[in-house]
Each structure stands twice: as C-alpha cells, then as structure tokens.
Amino acid sequence: MIKNYLKVTWRNLLRNKAHAFINMAGLSVGLVCSLLIMLWVQNELDMDSWFKNGSRIYSVYELQNYDHKLHGNYNTPGRTTEEMKKTLPEVQYGVNMGFDQWDTFQVGNKILKISGTSAGEDYFKIFSFKLLQGSAKTALNTPASLSISHKMANQFFGSADAAIGKTIRYENSKNFTVTAVYEDMPNNSSQKFDFIMNWYQFLDENTWARDWGNQGPSAVVMLRPDADPVKFAKKIPHFLDTYNGTIRKTSNFIIDLGMIRYSDVYLRGNFEDGKFVGGRIEYVRIFSIVAVFILLIACINFMNLTTARSVKRAKEIGVRKVVGAVRSALIGQFIAESLLITTLSVVVSLVLLVVLLPFFNQVTQKQIELPFYDAAFWLKLVSITLITGLVSGSYPALFLSSFNPVKVLKGALKLDTGTTLFRKGLVVFQFVLSIVLITGTVVISGQMNFIQSKNLGYDRENLVYIPLEGTLTAKYSIVKQEALKMPGVQSITRITTTPTNIQNGTGGVDWIGKDPNVSIQFTQASVGYDFVKTMNIKVLQGRDFSKDFATDSVGYIMNEAALKRIGYKNPIGQPLTFWGKHGKIVGIIKDFHFNSMHEEIKPLILRCAENENYGSILLRTQPGKTREALASMEKLCKQLNPAFPFNYNFSDEEYQKLYQNEQIIGKLSDAFAFLAIFISCLGLLGLAMFTAEQRFKEIGIRKVLGASVSSLFGLLSSEFMVLVVIALLIASPIAWYATSKWLQGFAYRTPIQWWMFALSGAMIILIALATVSFQSIKAALINPIKSLRSE
Structure with a gap:
C-alpha cells in the first residue's frame, strides 16, 4: 500500500509541476529559515551550559539600594569569594575574575597584543576547560603563574609541550611562567x-579592589555536591554586612548579594528594580516564535494550494470511492503526498542550509556548525518533517476525502462557503504574520537610524582613542607636547576610560545642603586638560580644565544631570567634596551620552587628573587628515614606547560596538521578513494561477460581452487585495504592541509613527499586487475563442 501511495504521489507531482514547485519552494524556504533559527537558538541556549558541574556553578551579583531604587549588577568586591570559602561551608570553590583586557606579551623579538583576564586559583577547578599541559591545582596557584591557550602557546612557542615552564614577558615590566596550557575555549x-x-596580580595592579567598599570584579562559586542552593541563597544577601556593615547602618546605601546559575548569566544579564528582566533570552524567544511563524506560513501555503486545487482531483476521488476506496485509505494517500513533498523539501533545505550557513555565521558573528553527527539534530529534523507534513497535509486530506462521489461524477461539485472562507482566512493569517515581521523590521531600522543620527552631545567623528601603556603613561606630557606640533592634530587630552563606556560609580560625593537620608550614585571619570574642548562638548557654565589654573587639581566638572541632583542654583565656584578631597565646581557641561542608549544619562562628575597612570589618549584630528595624524603618532609612540605595538580605535567604531546585538537582530529581521513575504507571495501566486484557471471560461464570456483587459485585471486582483487589506488591519495593532515592547529596552528611542505602518502596508500591497498581476493580466489577455471553443 505504501508503495502505491508513493507511486500515485510521484505521478501527481509530475503531472502538476508548477503546483509542486510552488509547494516545495515555499516549504523549502520556510524549513531552511526555521533550521537556521533553530541552530542559532540552540547555540544561544548551549552557551556556558556544558561545564561538568554546571548545576553547582553560580554567579554572585549585587543589589544596590540607593536613591530609593534597587539596582543590580555582576560587580562585587575583589575579595568576595575568598571570604565566602572561609565562612560559608556550602562553597567548595570560589573565584573572583577581573575585566576583559588586552595586554602585551613578548618572547624574544615577538611582541603580540593578547586578550585575557585575571582569576583566582580555583578557576580550572570550577570551569572544566580541558588542560593540555599542567593541572588545575597548579595552573594559577602563584602570583607568577600564567595559563595560556593552545593558540597563544603556538604563537609564541610552537606547541603546548614547548610552552610549559617557559618565561614570558608581560607589559615589558614583569616575567610570568607558563604553568598550564588549555585547549582553545569553545564556541x-x-x-x-x-x-x-x-x-593576586590583579589585586597588586588594582589596589582599590581590596577595599570592601569598591565593586568591579565578578564572583563565581561552586557549591558542594550536598549543598542546598535554596538555603545558600537565603544566607548570602547580608554577607557583606560583616565587612562594610557601617555603610548599612549610617546611610541608605544598602548592598545585598544574590546568586544565579552561571549558565543563565549570558541570557539574563539585565536588571530592573533588582530583578532579572530581558537580556538575550528575549531575542531567543522572539526568534523561536519567528521560526514557528515562518514554518506555519509555509504549511498554510501547502494547505491553501492543495485545497484550492481540489476540483482538479475531484473525479479521481470519486472514481476511487466508487470502486471501493474507504475514506481512511484516501486520507492516508493525501498524508503520504504531504510527507513526500515535505521530505523532498527537507532535502532541498539541507542543501540550502550548507550553502547559507557561512553567510549566516558572518551576519550573526558566530561559528555555528551543522551537527550532522549529533543524533539529537536528526531526531529534531525527523520531528520537524513529520509535524510539518502532518500539519500541512491534515486539512487537505480530511477535506478531499469527504467529497460525495455522486456529486463529483455528475460534475456538480462546488466548494461551499465555509471552505472558501477558511481558505481566505489562511491567506489573511499568512499576511498578518508577514506584515508583523515587516513592520518590526521598519521599526528596528528606524531605531538604528535614530541611534546613528542622534546628537550624542559630543562629536564622535575624527576622534581617536590610543591606550596609555608602557612608558607612555609616564611620558604623556611629552606625547601631548609633540602631538600638538603634528600636522592634522587638532586637540589632545586623556581619560581613564573610553567616553563610550564610562561605568565607574561612587556615592562618595558631598556638598552643602545634601540630604543625609538620601544616597545618590554619581558616575565619575578622571580626565586631562582640554577634555571638553577635545570632545567638543557644549559648556553651559564655567570652563574646561586648563593648565593655567593650578587649583583644577581639586576642581570638578559635572553634567546637567549631576547639577540637577546636587541642586546648586549658581554652581560655579561652589564647594564639592569628592572622596574626601575638598574642591570647587569649575564647569557645567551639557549632558552627553557616555553609555548606550539603553540607559538614561546618569549624573556625571569629571575630576582633573592630567598625570593619571592609566587610561587612554583622546586625539581629535582635523577633518580629512586622520591618516596623516595617525602616521605621525605611530612614529612618535614607537620612538617613546618601542616595546609595545601601536594601537588605536576610532570613536565612531567603538560607538557602533555598543549596538552589535541590535545590528545583528536588524539584519536577521530584514532577511526573515523578506523570506516570510516571499513564501506568502508564492502561495498567493499559486492561488492566482488556480483562480485564473477556474474562471477561464468566465473570462472568455466577459471578453466577448465587451469587458476590457483593465476591468478583468481588477476583477481577478480585487479579491486578493481585499484579503491583504484585512490582514493589514489585523496586523497593525499586533505589530504596534510587539515593537513597543522591544523599544522599551531603550531609554532613548524613536517614536512609533503612523507612517511606519503605512510604509509596511504599502510595501505588502505592492508586493502582493505585483505577485498576482502577471497571472491576472495573462488570463485577461487570453483569446476568448480558446476558452469558449468547447461550448
């Protein structure tokens, strides 16, 4: 019987090639989209979930209660896990970790800039990265210990074996011994x-991290196998009270601790009112829904086209029933057809997947591989094939098998109103989903354009960051003096961090009239002379820091948000105490964006520190002369700092990095919206072809009676346009709600305007009209003699 089903199915496919092609094309595109999204979603969900003892590994986070709000972050004091291991019996291992850093290493004449971090000696006991050389016990157990990746070992020593025990020069200031080589960290x-x-190397370089009142490093603990995570979570909120309890007793600035499974941090990194909200998990959910929608659109295509062509197969069904075919056998036949078409579509989609995956990886900045050797992947693929085949074939099978053989063989078969409405409803549903996707794409594009075009409060064009490292930190005054003589250099200053990522906060600010019952957090940074000038920030009151004023060493510049919180009416010259240093306010600057637009502009205080021993040079070049200025700077830096390679970053590029996720999501949305529309239009084309075929004789009669080509075109097209307009009316409120929720993740966002929906509607109507117009015009131009010849 199965052999017979397959034979009949194959003959039907060959007999109706156009119908089969449209069905397979729609299903193949829908499947390849869904498979790409499935691989991406799986990659996101697998991130950090593969560690051997993952169920016992937890990240510790802080909840800071200040300014009557609860703020969460993953920054903790630098000695948190060290004390937790001593005082909390549930903790088996604990590790503090520093910031991501790019440092210079040298072996012989080879000097390379390498990315890495600092971590406690329990690092490899917690995280089960494979060690090629060395052991987890000794990998990081001394201040001179250095663990390196297989890649780094090959770069400097040629192999992991050759690297172990060797000395490597760090920042041209210290020697480290390679105590372990680990396999390159997986994707x-x-x-x-x-x-x-x-x-301890990190603590020596960053002595502030030893202070319990400072936060910055991250903390990760691994609980003992017999520990109860729920009970442990209840013990740690007030853990810091022992070390900085005076803060809780003397102010409203309260710090509590919490914990979250380490594997969840990647997906749930956002806090709001002290709770986890959103993060990358939101995109996982969104695209999972998109994958289901696109596959559903493809299934609807199949159902619609098969149902619409039911008249063509009516006689076949009637004859089969007359000669004794039972309904269950007919249902089996049509389900088999659906499964065969789906299976062929899956094969085509796998070929497309192999071709498209490199481009998909390039867009998503991932290294996803096809898991052909993973049984779970094939199980999911078989499940998708069966579900898709059954969903797309179930209604046509039930519908076609229900035909009355007497009516069919008499030629009296007509589709009832319910069937017609159901088919139209499917078309509307398809286009509702497509319109929601295309509207989302328009809104995302509008937000990204808003981000690109918004005035940040400073000029990010022709602004270059050069890290202060090696001897440049001590020779900054020479660098500045020489740089100002170079052609193409307009201005130069320094800052402790990049202007697009100023994160350091403090509550150690006092002023006259401060409410002792309110704790306010200020973002702070130290900058050099001419900072405001170099950044091209508008000065509202007062002036920039200048070498002409010796008192600027205890002078402060603040933004509008900080002035609003402090409340001075005439701020210039007013006293301000910062970390116990008494000084005066010398300038008020207009608010500028020093973080991403996901966050509101925070109160900012700038301290003058022309001779700070770390940070970056900010170089403002003259328009059109950036390359010339950088060439001169490179020559100067190599002369003053020969042991370090010359590195720089452009401000506008660093700004773009703040929105990498949004840019990726925007590109994916563009692609999937286009493909959803493509699939929907394939179905529309198939229905237009069938409608024209069904009304072949009607068109001939109308032409004989004098109907024009344009009137026939309108007659054939209007039915589909009405469906698209209905879909637009239904989709608009859904799209508005979905895009509003997405935009809430930005403190500064473009408003959702009527033209966004009008643009989406116009696009979808034009695309649908273009899809059906060819077939409608072709039918309207047919010679009526051909259609009426048999009458």
Missing part, C-alpha cells in the same frame, strides 16, 4: 580568553 563558551593571570 559555546562566553569566555574567550587566551591568557589567565593569577588573581
């Missing part, structure tokens, strides 16, 4: 470090 790890230094 499904959020950590991508090529070196890891001992934690």
Whole structure:
C-alpha cells in the first residue's frame, strides 16, 4: 500500500509541476529559515551550559539600594569569594575574575597584543576547560603563574609541550611562567580568553579592589555536591554586612548579594528594580516564535494550494470511492503526498542550509556548525518533517476525502462557503504574520537610524582613542607636547576610560545642603586638560580644565544631570567634596551620552587628573587628515614606547560596538521578513494561477460581452487585495504592541509613527499586487475563442 501511495504521489507531482514547485519552494524556504533559527537558538541556549558541574556553578551579583531604587549588577568586591570559602561551608570553590583586557606579551623579538583576564586559583577547578599541559591545582596557584591557550602557546612557542615552564614577558615590566596550557575555549563558551593571570596580580595592579567598599570584579562559586542552593541563597544577601556593615547602618546605601546559575548569566544579564528582566533570552524567544511563524506560513501555503486545487482531483476521488476506496485509505494517500513533498523539501533545505550557513555565521558573528553527527539534530529534523507534513497535509486530506462521489461524477461539485472562507482566512493569517515581521523590521531600522543620527552631545567623528601603556603613561606630557606640533592634530587630552563606556560609580560625593537620608550614585571619570574642548562638548557654565589654573587639581566638572541632583542654583565656584578631597565646581557641561542608549544619562562628575597612570589618549584630528595624524603618532609612540605595538580605535567604531546585538537582530529581521513575504507571495501566486484557471471560461464570456483587459485585471486582483487589506488591519495593532515592547529596552528611542505602518502596508500591497498581476493580466489577455471553443 505504501508503495502505491508513493507511486500515485510521484505521478501527481509530475503531472502538476508548477503546483509542486510552488509547494516545495515555499516549504523549502520556510524549513531552511526555521533550521537556521533553530541552530542559532540552540547555540544561544548551549552557551556556558556544558561545564561538568554546571548545576553547582553560580554567579554572585549585587543589589544596590540607593536613591530609593534597587539596582543590580555582576560587580562585587575583589575579595568576595575568598571570604565566602572561609565562612560559608556550602562553597567548595570560589573565584573572583577581573575585566576583559588586552595586554602585551613578548618572547624574544615577538611582541603580540593578547586578550585575557585575571582569576583566582580555583578557576580550572570550577570551569572544566580541558588542560593540555599542567593541572588545575597548579595552573594559577602563584602570583607568577600564567595559563595560556593552545593558540597563544603556538604563537609564541610552537606547541603546548614547548610552552610549559617557559618565561614570558608581560607589559615589558614583569616575567610570568607558563604553568598550564588549555585547549582553545569553545564556541559555546562566553569566555574567550587566551591568557589567565593569577588573581593576586590583579589585586597588586588594582589596589582599590581590596577595599570592601569598591565593586568591579565578578564572583563565581561552586557549591558542594550536598549543598542546598535554596538555603545558600537565603544566607548570602547580608554577607557583606560583616565587612562594610557601617555603610548599612549610617546611610541608605544598602548592598545585598544574590546568586544565579552561571549558565543563565549570558541570557539574563539585565536588571530592573533588582530583578532579572530581558537580556538575550528575549531575542531567543522572539526568534523561536519567528521560526514557528515562518514554518506555519509555509504549511498554510501547502494547505491553501492543495485545497484550492481540489476540483482538479475531484473525479479521481470519486472514481476511487466508487470502486471501493474507504475514506481512511484516501486520507492516508493525501498524508503520504504531504510527507513526500515535505521530505523532498527537507532535502532541498539541507542543501540550502550548507550553502547559507557561512553567510549566516558572518551576519550573526558566530561559528555555528551543522551537527550532522549529533543524533539529537536528526531526531529534531525527523520531528520537524513529520509535524510539518502532518500539519500541512491534515486539512487537505480530511477535506478531499469527504467529497460525495455522486456529486463529483455528475460534475456538480462546488466548494461551499465555509471552505472558501477558511481558505481566505489562511491567506489573511499568512499576511498578518508577514506584515508583523515587516513592520518590526521598519521599526528596528528606524531605531538604528535614530541611534546613528542622534546628537550624542559630543562629536564622535575624527576622534581617536590610543591606550596609555608602557612608558607612555609616564611620558604623556611629552606625547601631548609633540602631538600638538603634528600636522592634522587638532586637540589632545586623556581619560581613564573610553567616553563610550564610562561605568565607574561612587556615592562618595558631598556638598552643602545634601540630604543625609538620601544616597545618590554619581558616575565619575578622571580626565586631562582640554577634555571638553577635545570632545567638543557644549559648556553651559564655567570652563574646561586648563593648565593655567593650578587649583583644577581639586576642581570638578559635572553634567546637567549631576547639577540637577546636587541642586546648586549658581554652581560655579561652589564647594564639592569628592572622596574626601575638598574642591570647587569649575564647569557645567551639557549632558552627553557616555553609555548606550539603553540607559538614561546618569549624573556625571569629571575630576582633573592630567598625570593619571592609566587610561587612554583622546586625539581629535582635523577633518580629512586622520591618516596623516595617525602616521605621525605611530612614529612618535614607537620612538617613546618601542616595546609595545601601536594601537588605536576610532570613536565612531567603538560607538557602533555598543549596538552589535541590535545590528545583528536588524539584519536577521530584514532577511526573515523578506523570506516570510516571499513564501506568502508564492502561495498567493499559486492561488492566482488556480483562480485564473477556474474562471477561464468566465473570462472568455466577459471578453466577448465587451469587458476590457483593465476591468478583468481588477476583477481577478480585487479579491486578493481585499484579503491583504484585512490582514493589514489585523496586523497593525499586533505589530504596534510587539515593537513597543522591544523599544522599551531603550531609554532613548524613536517614536512609533503612523507612517511606519503605512510604509509596511504599502510595501505588502505592492508586493502582493505585483505577485498576482502577471497571472491576472495573462488570463485577461487570453483569446476568448480558446476558452469558449468547447461550448
């Protein structure tokens, strides 16, 4: 019987090639989209979930209660896990980790800039990265210990074996011994470090991290196998009270601790009112829904086209029933047809998947591989094939098998009103989903354009960041003096961090009239002379820091948000105490964006620190002369700092990095919206072809009676246009709600305007009209003699 089903199915496919092609094309495109999204979603869900003891590994986070709000972050004091291991019996291992860093290493004449971090000695006991050389016990157990990746070992020593025990020069200031070589961190790890230094090295370079009142490093603990995570979570909120309890007693600035499974941090990184909200998990959910929608659109195509062509197969069904075919056999036949078409579509989609995956990886900045050797992948693929085949074939099978053989063989078969309405409803549903996707694409594009065009409060064009490292930190005054003589250099200053990522906060600010019952957090940074000038920030009151004023060493510049919180009416010259240093306010600057637009502009205080021993040079070049200025700077830096390669970053590029996720999501949305429309239009084309075929004789009669080509075109097209307009009316409120929720993740966002929906509607109507117009015009131009010849 199965052999017979397949034979009949194959003959039907060959007999109706156009119908089969449209069905297979729609299903193949829908399947390849869904498979790409499935691989991406799986990659996101697998991130950091593969560690051997993953169920016992937790990240510790802080909840800071200040300014009557609860703020969460993953920054903790630098000695948190060290004390937790001593005082909390549930903790088996604990590790503090520093910031991601790019440092210079040298072996012989080879000097390379490498990415890495600092971590406690329990690092490899918690995270089960494979060690090629060395052991987890000794990898980071001394201040001179250095663990490196296989890649770094090959770069400097040629192999992992050759690297172990060797000395490597760090920042041209210290020697480290390679105590372990680990396998390059896998793609499904959020950590991508090529070196890891001992934690005490970090504390020596960043003495502030030893202070319990400072936060910055991250903390990760692994609980003992018999520990109860729920009970442990209840013990740690007030853990810091022992070390900085005076803060809780003397102010409203309260710090509590919490914990979250380490594998969840990557997906749930956002806090709001002290709770986890959103993060990358939102995109996982959105695209999972998109994958289902696109596959559903493809299935609807199949159902619609098969149902619409039912008249063509009516006589076949009637004859089969007359000669004794039972309904269950007919249902089996049509389900078999659906499964065969789906299987062929899956094969085509796998070929497309192999071709498209490199481009998909390039867009998503991932390294996803096809898991052909993974049984789970094939199980999912078989499940998708069966579900798709059954969903797309179930209604046509039930519908076609229900035909009355007497009516069919008499030629009296007509589709009832319910069937026609159902078919139209499917078309409307398809286009509702397509319109929601295309409207989302328009809104995302509008937000990205808003981000690109918004005035940040400073000029990011022709602004270059050069890291202060090696001897440049001590020779900054020479660098500045020489740079100002170079052609193409307009201005130069320095800052402790890049202007697009100023994160350091403090509550250690006092002023006259401060409410002792309110704790306010200020973002702070130290900058050099001419910072405001170099950044091209508008000065509202007062002036920039200048070498002409010796008192600027205890002078402060603040933004509008900070002035609003402090409340001075005439701020210039007013006293301000910062970390116990008494000084005066010398300038008020207009608010500028120093973080992404996901966050509101925070109160910012700038301290003058022309001779700070770390940070970056900010170089403002003259328009059109950036290359010339950088060439001169490179020559100067190599002369003053020969042990370090010359590195720089452009401000506008660093700004773009703040929105990498949104840019990727925008590109994916564009692609999937286009493909959803393509699939929907394939179905529309198939229905237009069938409608024209069904009304072949009607068109001939109308032409004989004098109907024009344009009137016939309108007659054939209007039915479909009405369906698209109905879909637009239904989709608009859905799209508005969905895009509003997405935009809420931005503190600064473009308003949702009527023209966005009008643009989406116009696009979808034009695309649908173009889809059906060819077939409608072709039918309207047919010679009526051909259609009426048999009458």
